[in-house]
Amino acid sequence: xxxxxxxxxxxxxxxxxxxxxxxxxxxxxxxxxxxxxxxxxxxxxxxxxxxxxxxxxxxxxxxxxxxxxxxxxxxxxxxxxxxxxxxxxxxxxxxxxxxxxxxxxxxxxxxxxxxxxxxxxxxxxxxxxxxxxxxxxxxxxxxxxxxxxxxxxx
Amino acid sequence: xxxxxxxxxxxxxxxxxxxxxxxxxxxxxxxxxxxxxxxxxxxxxxxxxxxxxxxxxxxxxxxxxxxxxxxxxxxxxxxxxxxxxxxxxxxxxxxxxxxxxxxxxxxxxxxxxxxxxxxxxxxxxxxxxxxxxxxxxxxxxxxxxxxxxxxxxxxxxxxxxxxxxxxxxxxxxxxxxxxxxxxxxxxxxxxxxxxxxxxxxxxxxxxxxxxxxxxxxxxxxxxxxxxxxxxxxxxxxxxxxxxxxxxxxxxxxxxxxxxxxxxxxxxxxxxxxxxxxxxxxxxxxxxxxxxxxxxxxxxxxxxxxxxxxxxxxxxxxxxxxxxxxxxxxxxxxxxxxxxxxxxxxxxxxxxxxxxxxxxxxxxxxxxxxxxxxxxxxxxxxxxxxxxxxxxxxxxxxx
Amino acid sequence: xxxxxxxxxxxxxxxxxxxxxxxxxxxxxxxxxxxxxxxxxxxxxxxxxxxxxxxxxxxxxxxxxxxxxxxxxxxxxxxxxxxxxxxxxxxxxxxxxxxxxxxxxxxxxxxxxxxxxxxxxxxxxxxxxxxxxxxxxxxxxxxxxxxxxxxxxxxxxxxxxxxxxxxxxxxxxxxxxxxxxxxxxxxxxxxxxxxxxxxxxxxxxxxxxxxxxxxxxxxxxxxxxxxxxxxxxxxxxxxxxxxxxxxxxxxxxxx
Numbered sequence: 001x002x003x004x005x006x007x008x009x010x011x012x013x014x015x016x017x018x019x020x021x022x023x024x025x026x027x028x029x030x031x032x033x034x035x036x037x038x039x040x041x042x043x044x045x046x047x048x049x050x051x052x053x054x055x056x057x058x059x060x061x062x063x064x065x066x067x068x069x070x071x072x073x074x075x076x077x078x079x080x081x082x083x084x085x086x087x088x089x090x091x092x093x094x095x096x097x098x099x100x101x102x103x104x105x106x107x108x109x110x111x112x113x114x115x116x117x118x119x120x121x122x123x124x125x126x127x128x129x130x131x132x133x134x135x136x137x138x139x140x141x142x143x144x145x146x147x148x149x150x151x152x153x154x
Numbered sequence: 155x156x157x158x159x160x161x162x163x164x165x166x167x168x169x170x171x172x173x174x175x176x177x178x179x180x181x182x183x184x185x186x187x188x189x190x191x192x193x194x195x196x197x198x199x200x201x202x203x204x205x206x207x208x209x210x211x212x213x214x215x216x217x218x219x220x221x222x223x224x225x226x227x228x229x230x231x232x233x234x235x236x237x238x239x240x241x242x243x244x245x246x247x248x249x250x251x252x253x254x255x256x257x258x259x260x261x262x263x264x265x266x267x268x269x270x271x272x273x274x275x276x277x278x279x280x281x282x283x284x285x286x287x288x289x290x291x292x293x294x295x296x297x298x299x300x301x302x303x304x305x306x307x308x309x310x311x312x313x314x315x316x317x318x319x320x321x322x323x324x325x326x327x328x329x330x331x332x333x334x335x336x337x338x339x340x341x342x343x344x345x346x347x348x349x350x351x352x353x354x355x356x357x358x359x360x361x362x363x364x365x366x367x368x369x370x371x372x373x374x375x376x377x378x379x380x381x382x383x384x385x386x387x388x389x390x391x392x393x394x395x396x397x398x399x400x401x402x403x404x405x406x407x408x409x410x411x412x413x414x415x416x417x418x419x420x421x422x423x424x425x426x427x428x429x430x431x432x433x434x435x436x437x438x439x440x441x442x443x444x445x446x447x448x449x450x451x452x453x454x455x456x457x458x459x460x461x462x463x464x465x466x467x468x469x470x471x472x473x474x475x476x477x478x479x480x481x482x483x484x485x486x487x488x489x490x491x492x493x494x495x496x497x498x499x500x501x502x503x504x505x506x507x508x509x510x511x512x513x514x515x516x517x518x519x520x521x522x523x524x525x526x527x528x529x530x531x532x533x534x535x536x537x538x539x540x541x542x543x544x545x546x547x548x549x550x551x552x
Numbered sequence: 553x554x555x556x557x558x559x560x561x562x563x564x565x566x567x568x569x570x571x572x573x574x575x576x577x578x579x580x581x582x583x584x585x586x587x588x589x590x591x592x593x594x595x596x597x598x599x600x601x602x603x604x605x606x607x608x609x610x611x612x613x614x615x616x617x618x619x620x621x622x623x624x625x626x627x628x629x630x631x632x633x634x635x636x637x638x639x640x641x642x643x644x645x646x647x648x649x650x651x652x653x654x655x656x657x658x659x660x661x662x663x664x665x666x667x668x669x670x671x672x673x674x675x676x677x678x679x680x681x682x683x684x685x686x687x688x689x690x691x692x693x694x695x696x697x698x699x700x701x702x703x704x705x706x707x708x709x710x711x712x713x714x715x716x717x718x719x720x721x722x723x724x725x726x727x728x729x730x731x732x733x734x735x736x737x738x739x740x741x742x743x744x745x746x747x748x749x750x751x752x753x754x755x756x757x758x759x760x761x762x763x764x765x766x767x768x769x770x771x772x773x774x775x776x777x778x779x780x781x782x783x784x785x786x787x788x789x790x791x792x793x794x795x796x797x798x799x800x801x802x803x804x805x806x807x
Contacts, residue, residue: 035695039695039699042708045706045711046706048708048709049700049740049744050743051744053744054744054748054750055753056620056745056750058750058751058756080759082756082757084756088623089620089623089624109660113614113615113616114612118612118662118673119665119670120642120661121613122609122610122612126612
């Protein structure tokens with residue numbers, strides 16, 4: 001007797017073959033070009049992640065113009081603090097050189113972010129003062145030069 | 155303050171203790187509650203149908219096709235809540251073309267396709283082929299061609315070919331049972347494999363999901379059988395209900411035991427997350443866990459079903475009881491999904507606080523959308539019952 | 553006769569259809585087989601392999617890092633989206649632990665517990681741990697988040713489908729969905745800055761040098777030297793995430 005193949009089987013096989021082929025064909029066109037080059041991801045995404053523009057320029061960029069501040073800062077305890085810690089993102093200012101493009105902080109709260117008393121700050125990590133007792137009502141920079149805090153203005 | 159973020163400020167005001175700042179917004183909302191609920195109904199309904207076929211439970215015959223078509227209608231919708239909750243739904247196809255082999259969610263796409271194409275569609279096709287061939291010969295006009303296309307042009311209805319329909323259908327059923335187990339076990343695994351979340355991360359999760367899926371699927375088919383009989387003005391056969399009720403009873407016991415074991419293990423080990431989880435279940439999840447899931451969804455149905463096994467009641471009363479139990483069990487299983495999905499996100503991964511959750515009504519991930527996805531399968535089922543009426547099928551010759 | 557003709561033509565059609573399908577199948581298979589088993593990640597020894605150190609003893613909770621991060625990476629200013637944030641832990645004398653992070657610490661911290669009740673208190677800056685075995689990459693269904701050759705965990709914003717599975721999988725709460733871009737977002741260790749030779753924004757502005765990054769491959773580098781000389785710990789070591797963010801002086805209360 002001849003081997004019997006029920007008619008459903010070849011028909012279903014064709015249907016499935018068409019379905020799978022269509023799927024693979026679609027897949028062929030849909031998979032991004034660089035996918036899988038380095039791992040299971042779009043390699044071009046590495047380039048995408050390099051693209052965003054910087055907002056913080058780094059202090060080397062600041063010192064190109066503000067050599068005097070670099071020298072001043074170097075003599076005192078704020079020497080390790082980069083310019084943009086207090087002045088905020090500087091790239092816009094680096095490009096335009098306009099004064100309004102850089103932040104000039106002042107006020108007791110601003111300095112207090114680092115220097116206010118808090119049990120969580122180690123004494124060795126930062127010099128702390130009690131904002132509620134120390135020269136209340138005065139702005140810190142009236143006495144202290146922020147670039148050279150121990151060079152008192154008066 | 156941007157009014158766009160107003161709801162987040164409201165939630166922030168209602169959070170308790172310390173939560174990581176990125177945790178204020180719940181990532182998975184009501185749609186992800188609906189998703190395992192629907193998938194569970196699929197798996198459960200299919201397993202009930204398979205029981206009838208593989209173990210030759212003749213009494214369940216009237217529910218066999220209903221169960222299969224129910225499974226299909228819910229399966230067709232199963233991925234929709236998932237897709238509609240994506241924030242980039244137009245990119246959903248990526249799951250199929252570049253599935254990440256280590257991601258439970260990606261492999262689910264293929265488990266789903268396997269189950270849809272190889273198991274459900276094939277089984278229904280083998281089942282209905284004979285009838286569809288006959289219908290396409292009887293009907294005229296467009297329906298003639300619809301049925302013809304559905305048969306894929308295989309119009310051979312010689313006894314030998316029909317025997318093969320049954321044989322192949324049987325094989326598919328046998329393959330289908332583990333597939334249904336995998337389908338819903340896998341949904342559990344999507345949660346159970348998240349080691350960052352102690353409320354989810356348990357090896358028992360897939361198994362618990364599976365058994366609660368069976369419980370919900372069996373109840374749904376029982377309810378649908380009653381409803382469909384009502385609309386067809388046919389009497390509901392009590393022995394069918396009794397038989398389904400017996401299955402429901404046993405599976406419910408297993409489900410209850412497994413979930414109990416999971417919790418006992420959790421309580422006894424009392425790992426670092428235990429304190430926060432204890433707080434979670436005794437406050438935020440109290441209603442949905444102890445009342446909806448435990449009392450309404452498990453204890454009351456269990457006791458009632460136990461009574462029904464031993465005592466005789468009026469037929470009409472018994473039918474009503476079965477109907478109410480079916481609804482109770484569905485409420486319980488839905489609550490279980492809620493407790494897992496929402497409960498698992500209410501506590502912070504810092505184990506030191508809670509965020510809160512308010513369901514939105516509108517929007518792609520709102521309540522209306524969820525209700526729509528729950529109701530859509532019933533519309534599909536009504537259509538399928540019209541297209542492939544089980545009661546007009548050509549009876550098998552033995 | 554007629555039937556015979558139909559059968560022959562049908563057979564012909566089937567034959568043709570099979571051939572077309574086979575060709576399509578084969579064509580697609582040829583290209584996709586390369587991508588079916590995606591290439592293993594090459595370990596390029598010439599590239600740095602970044603690690604991070606955070607020294608809790610040096611952190612003074614000024615919030616400069618969290619603020620700079622938001623400025624640099626265009627993260628919405630609302631207090632629900634942070635690539636990095638600072639927590640203040642306060643262990644009281646009665647043993648209870650109080651954790652706060654108002655606006656992620658951007659506006660600084662005000663001591664909330666009276667000094668006499670405090671057993672100990674410290675700041676813990678948090679950011680992406682850039683895990684070597686990261687759970688977030690593991691669960692991403694489409695490969696939209698990945699480990700860069702430099703060991704930085706990045707996101708492909710053009711490919712992310714926004715399923716939020718990665719947010720669930722991160723044990724450190726470091727991911728969020730960007731409310732404008734509608735895709736996952738997280739610390740990139742300022743990959744765009746690293747590639748230009750600049751330090752990550754948070755490290756650029758840290759006034760006390762509490763944050764450090766460096767090449768873990770460079771055995772003579774600053775970072776490896778620090779790791780050698782100090783007892784450091786990662787967060788949640790039991791989860792085996794391969795975290796490359798090492799904390800110096802980490803207290804056991806921190807999670």
